[in-house]
Amino acid sequence: MTAPLSFDVHRPRALTEALDLLDEYGATARVIAGGTDLLPKLRNGRLSPEHLVSLGRVGELDGIEETGDGALVIGAATRLFDVQRHPLVRKRLPALHHACSVMATVQIRNMGTVAGNLANGSPCADTSAPLLVYGATLEVARRDGHREIPVGAFHKGPGSVDLASGELIVAIRVPPVPAGSGSAYQRISARSRVDMAAAGVAGLVTLDGDGRVAEARIGLSAVSPTPTRCPEAESLLTGQVPDAPLLERAAREAAEEAKPIDDVRATAAYRRHVVFVMANRVLTTCVARASAGAGGGTP
Amino acid sequence: MSTPPIIGARIPQLGAREKVTGQAVYTDDMKLPGMLYGAILRSPHAHARIKRIDTSKARALPGVKDVVTGDDTLKVAYGNWRLVPDIQDEYVLAVDKVRYVGDEVAAVCALDADTARRACELIEVEYEVLPAVFSVEEALAEGAPTIRAEKPGNLSLTREIEYGGVDEAFTRAEYVREDTFRVPTVSHAYLEPCSALAAPDEGGRVTLWTSTQTPYIVQVLLAKTLGLPENHVRVIKPQVGGGFGGKMELRTWEFCAAFMALRTGRPVKFTLTRADELAYGRRRHAMVLRSKIGLTRDGVILAKDLDVLLDSGGYNAMGATATFLVGNFGAMLYRIPAYRYLGRYVYTNNPPASAMRGFGAPQALFAGECQLNMVAEELGIDPIELRIRNAMQAGDSVPGVATARTCGFREALEKVRDASGWVEKRARKRPGKGIGVAGCSFISGGVFNWFDTKYHFTSCEVRVFEDGTAHLLTMASDIGQGSDTVLRQILAAELGIDIHKIRLTAGDTAVTPKADLGTWGSRVTLMAGNAVLDAARKIKEMLAGVLFMEYDLNQIHDVAFAGDRVFVRAKPKRGMDFGECVYKALRGRRGEPLTAFGYYTPRDKGLVTPAFSFGAQVIEVEVDEDTGVVSVEQVHTAHDSGVPINTMAVEGQLEGSIHMGLGYALSEELITVEGRVRNATFLDYRIPAAEDMPPSASYEIVTRDPEGPYGAKEAGEGLVSPTAPAIAEAIWDAVGVRSDTLPITPQRVLEGLGKL
Structure with missing residues (x-):
């Protein structure tokens, strides 16, 4: 049955601040970006965190950058719609572009993120299969460290992913696609x-x-x-x-x-x-x- | 006399702005001082005897104000079929037994909703689980467990129709075929889940605000179950976010809100969740329909024999009407000289089914129209031509049922044939593309008085004022379909005043005139519209005399009402403003207000309805033969709803019908395993999304029905039926797969193609 919805919302303005909060609250905290998967779980009682750490004001997590080696780095707070319409994604990563065009609904795509799609742990996450074939890695940070996980190793089972409390997906790194x-x-x-x-x-x-x-x-x-x-x-x-x-x-x-x-x-x-x-x-x-x-x- | 321009106009619903901007007040929006929140404890078992209920822990929870079980109630069996008390088989809270997963066992009210829900979990119920049955076949089998003691064998109701010498007619038939169709149970999926708020009133009276289609029925049955005089119970219908037949009975939360408000002296509100609605709410009947039809080689129907098993679920609800109507719809649309129907309403331990848009027609017409398309294929006759050869015509009677005084079916078939390019598209096959057709017909309100009302079927009051405005009071229930607008159009047309000058009060049993049976059976425009005409004409009689006095008119003159004026029809300059006329009449009556009551009851109109709508629909689809996915590409609909009062509202009904028909055809089904709904979320119960909606072209076939106000007939339900059989036919035309089962999922298409 539904538990009362009661939690504190934190709205850090910097990544370090977000990581500090996640470190402080540990397993009692959940990250919220678009909230499109999280809010239904809060409402139906499947999750009852005491703290929500919002990425909405962490500007450094929003956006797509090309690195010197031609990889695209998708910030964890980048909306699915922004991924879908990005010219380099459209040009180089048509599988991901298509996934971000057809998944869920317009309203959800305007709010949801790729990182959230993966972190939700659903086997039917639309962005997962494209990111698998592109050989993407997840950049995961915590207060005192940093690691990279291949997207193929991230999912552990339905609803279960390789993400510890205190950790945050910072970005998804998609290496350049091979020529030809x-x-x-x-x-x-x-x-x-x-x-x-x-x-x-x-x-x-x-x-x-x-x-x-x-x-x-x-x-x-x-x-x-x-x-x-x-x-x-x-x-x-x-x-x-x-x-x-x-x-x-x-x-x-x-x-x-x-x-x-x-x-x-x-x-x-x-x-x-x-x-x-x-x-x-x-x-x-x-x-x-x-x-x-x-x-x-x-x- | 010409029809006033407001009849047939395209008028957006009055009040649409308030709905869109969130100002409109629905039941769950309301909060009263001191209000308590209710929650319901439901049975986890499909069939069980209740041995013991202990509510002490729930009562002890801080914040809990009341807990009730069946033992606290009068244990009065109730139901909509007051005419046949034996059919009334439901209790507001379970008495001794539960008969489906979700059957209401107890209710709690508390200071907040979470406490109420937690208290429900603290109620201890000891059940003796009984064997249960989940299909009509199991329920009728030898040795099946008895669900209701009064009906051993679980056959709750039977209806038979027979005329025309069926057996003899089949011997003359040159072509006979028999098919069995299965249709699933589906949800109304109305936007607003059920909600009810009750407040105690002085002298032991109670007021209930509830999301209902039938405030009068709720008032009467609530009074009966509370043991109060009807006049002690006031039911008010606020804005309602859809009903589609699912909100036309007294329901447990309505009773519990009122009962606990009286017990605690505080307002009590219950609001269901979507999961409650999908898992336990009313639903459309699943049916197994065996249909046998006999024709001449030229495709003239000689006989039809229809045998239908309806899955009641644990209680009758509106099942008697369903059993009655499936038989009637089985004989509609075509001239069927010999017809036999056996409908059997069977108790199971599934959640109870009840009325839903089209009420028996979607099932009967899926079977009938699919079968006719198969007949067309085998006889080598074009399906539209086959329909035209057999189509009902104006003046035709269905024995024992009714006479269709107007009928635009043939014209509708010809219209969709020509507008869709049918002949060419059927002849020129394109891979994966197909086109199909089906027809429909529906009642414009029911005649059979199952509720046994002692009042007129519908009533209204019209008041007019010297400022040129009017006030229409009606118990007719706008549940989103727009009748509040349509009834004001009719009154504006009659009184010749601006529609915006009409105040409307609707759906308050203590204020609006007794009575109205509610919104169902597509009855409101015809019936409540006729009551408005009746009242308006009485008002006009009161006003006409003013002009005769003023202008010393010769007896042969007539008075006209238009443009907010009242004038001599033959000499329009002789007249005055409507308000001035009311003022003078008021003076003449020495201050007695100008007010009139209007009524309508269908009399001598057979057993079913005073008027039938007709329609035909052609649908084009594309089928992906590898994935089985069906895309509906275009819908063409021609529709005889008499004279549309509000063309925009009729179009809205058509679009909504296509949406509902599309889901029924391709994706909707409450997947129920051992009485438990497995897909009780909108994520997994798939109603079509906006992106699934196909382009649609519609054509009105205008007939002027003598019984309808300004010639209007129904528009809300008939059109929900043709979409599924037309899609089924289009799929067959595209890839050669016939489905006798709904929904036609990609899985079923691939199975039909032999690919799975």
Whole structure:
């Protein structure tokens, strides 16, 4: 049953101040950025923190920067809408751009953040599969230290992530995509255009000078306890000419690697089937984009 | 006499600004001094005997002011069907047994809502869990547990219709087919969850503000369950955020608010959550419909045999009406010379179903219209042509039911055929694209007096004043559909005054004239509209004499009311302002106010309704054959609602109907496992979002129904029915998959394609 909603809200103006607060209050504190996942949990009693530390005034966490090596660093408080419309994201990270365009609702995208999408720990987080194939890392800070976690190691299980009390995701670092690569993301909700994903598939394919696959990465969301890569399907592609039959075989392999469940949103059988369908479509798009030499730029 | 321009005008709802800016007051917005907050303890079991309830710990919790259980009440069985007391099977709080997960067992009121909820958790209930049944088939099976002692075997109600020699007609049929359809239970998903606030009034009386469609019904049943004279109970309907049939009965929180307000001497408020509504609230009936139809080779319907099992859930609620209406809708739209219907209303341990928009028509027409589309395929006749060959026409009677005095069905079919490019699109197949059709018909208010009201079906009072304004008092309930605007349009048209000069008081059983049965069955425009006409015409009689005196008129003259003036029709310059006319009449009456009552009761109009609406809908879809996802691309609707009083309001009803029909067709279902709803959130109970709404074109087929005010018929419910069967047909046209089950999820499409 619902507990009374009672907590203190802290609105630090600097990252160090935020980290001090998180350190002080430890497990009794939760971070709030957009609040789109947190507020429902507060209201239905699944979380009852004593302190909320808001990132709303921590300006240094808001925004996207390009580093000298060409990586994009997405500040933890950057809104999904701002990620989606950023010209470099649009150009270089079309899978992430697409995820941020179609997930949830306009209202949620105007408030929510990529970091929050990941920290919520849901296996169906839309940004997780694109960030997996882009090889992103999370920069996590605490009062007296700093560490980096590959996005693939961050999710521990449904609702569970590698983030200790006192720690804060500061940014998501997306390394430069390799030359000659193309990437894409598709998701399906199956019931409405506005819905949580029943399955999501991201792909990144890099072609060598001969038109063979130098490297393939396939990321899945909503079809296993954590967002996951598909090593078998990826190795099927590596070194091969990515013709339609091969892509279809790889897509079938990816579907085999999924570990979907039955729930009220879709059956496991349906999810496995659409992983195949979407993986096939995503890989086809990735190869087309890689061949076009657009570096995966968005259409 | 020409129709005044305000009839058929596009007028935004009066009061829309207040709603949009948050000024409009809904029940949960209200706070009274000293108000207590209520909470309900519900059964965790689908079927159990209550052995013992201990409320002592709850009572001891600081802040708790009252705790009640069934033992504190009069234990009066109640329900909307007062005409047949045997059907009244519900108690305000469980007596001895619980019959579904969520059945109300006890209630608490406390200084704040959290304390009330915590107190509920402290109530100890010892249950003896009983075997339960969750489908109509299980419930009817030999040896099934009895849910209500009076109905061993769980068959609560039966309705049969038979005419025209069905068996003989089938022997003459050159083509016969039989199909079984299954439709799920779905939620009204009204925006405003139920809320009720009661305050004690002097002399042991009580006032209840409640989110209801039927203040009069709530007043009567509340008085009965409280053991008070009806006149001790005042029910007020504030603004209501939708009902769709889900707010037309006395409900436990309404009783408990009033009961505990009387016991504690303080106001008490209950407000449900969305999760409460989805998990335990009223819902549309799940049904299994077996339909057999016989035709000539040319597609002329000879006979139909419809057998329907309705899932009641744990109580009857409005089930008797559902059982009655499914049978009627099964015989609507087409000339069916021989018809047999058997409807069986079956108790289960699911949450009780009740009235919901279309009430029996969405189910009956999903079965009937899908089946007719299958017939068209097999006989090689275009589905629209097949419908035209059999379409009802004005003057046709459905035996024992009613006569359709106006009927624009054929015109509606022709209109959507031509406007949609149907012929070409059906002929030229494009991969993944499909187009489908279905028809609809609905009642304009019910005739059958199940509530057994002793009053007129609807009543109003009109007062006019020397400042040129009027006051309309009506118990008709605007629950968001716009009747407060439409009734004022009718009064403005009759009195010839500006609509903004009409004050309206509605839905207060102590103030507005007795009585009105409420908002359901698409009855308000026709019935309450006719009452307004009646009262307005009486007022006009009082005013006309002023002109005859003033101008010494010859008896043959008529008086007209328009432009805020009253004048001699043949000599418009002879006249005066409306207010001046009222002033002079008032002088002549030596100060007695000008006021008139108006009434309407349908008499000699068969068993069902005084007028039927008709419509036809063509829908275009695109189906992704790999994912099974259906996108609705375009809707074309032609609609005979008589003469629309407010064109904008009719369009709003159409858009809302498409929205609801779209969800019914493709995504909505309360997934209920052993009586427990598994998707009791809007995240997992999928009503379509704004982005899912397709483009829509609509066409009014205007008929002038002699019974309706200015020729108006219903517009609120009929259109909710054709969308699902039209989409089903379009999916078949696109990818060759027929679904006899709703919703047609991507899973079902892929199963139909053999891909899963």
